[in-house]
Amino acid sequence: MATLEIRDLHVSVDAENGPREILKGVDLTVKQGETHAIMGPNGSGKSTLAYSLAGHPKYTVTGGSVLLDGEDVLEMSVDERAKAGVFLAMQYPVEVPGVSVSNFLRTAATAVRGEAPKLRLWVKEVKEAMAALQMDPAFAERNVNEGFSGGEKKRHEILQLELLKPKIAILDETDSGLDVDALRIVSEGINRVRSTGEVGTLLVTHYTRILRYIQPDYVHVFAGGRIVESGGAELADKLENEGYEAYVKGGASE
Template identity: 50%
Template structure:
């Protein structure tokens, strides 16, 4: 990859003066799906939040280029407008703003153009159908009273409507039952059909990966990338766990 969409070099990140990520390198090309796996506490979510610009995560070293621009020079909202998307482990409830209005405003901010309401609603209904989601949810306040599965579906709905250049999915399958995982996976598959979109799926549970095409797998332990491979690495970790990678990180 001479010009990857995302180019991370020697990224070091602190949280409250504690170093969580240690000189992480990562390249993601347009159209690719990457998986970042590791045990709990490895620093996987830290990478997602640091890339998105959460102020709690202090980048103390390294560089990040996104679509040729210095990502670390951009604010969180500028990163979103440039085509970076992050789904959260625990999406927040936002009373007073409907899911539909939230998405419509986000699309307008992302594209810099006004969205025609009729066209927007038709597209929203189409994506809701893919997610087996009752269209009435778009008229409810964002995540208020939603179950865990409904919150995750609402995030994938945002993903399908926003069409980002790179989507970072942080434990999207966490806490979901089998049927909900299948539905969320279906939405992610739909996003994968966009040839100009890329995915970084952060997980320690591989349920969401069973039906997805995975190009590259990375193993993060104690804040370090200590292994990598293709989709077969997911099966290896399911079978053998992280023991050999934890030994690498300890050296």
């Protein structure tokens, strides 16, 4: 069973006056089939955690370890992490002009699976996944994220999640900028992937809204660069009622 183990993770970014530490010792274990919600106020470092796990070059790991089934994730390049089974659905997916969605998806699937998917089966697979996310087939011919609405970008991220079948899915603020209908469609997509039991999900979010659609097994409160409280789904209800105020007092949040 795939397991992601994050131990005492410290991460810095380069700021004007030298490196600034954002993650200050994160400990978390995510197992295949589990869903963990990481909740926290803006600036608490929860997106930094997401991007650091995927290997974004902006972040420097200064301490700690991240293991996926015992393999050292921090030693891997960005694409090696994806091939090992780490997937990051981004809050702000990037436009890639001139690269069609269909070309992009097939290139990614070929890279992650280690061989080009058989064309006929692939076309069917993409078509079905797109239909499930209520995406127009014409979407495949558009350039990646170019001119996409907020909802289209997020559906496109979840489409990739469904096609690339990672072991660990990190969903960074996937709910932000979505109207109720888009949120429902995107959540159903995530739930389809979760229901396979094959993926461990790390759901990074500011709001509890998406948790009405996606039931987490664990909720972690993130503040000041680390996890400050962990609990079950009921912790989300507490946050819904009381907000993050209790956790950010004294400037713990940056």
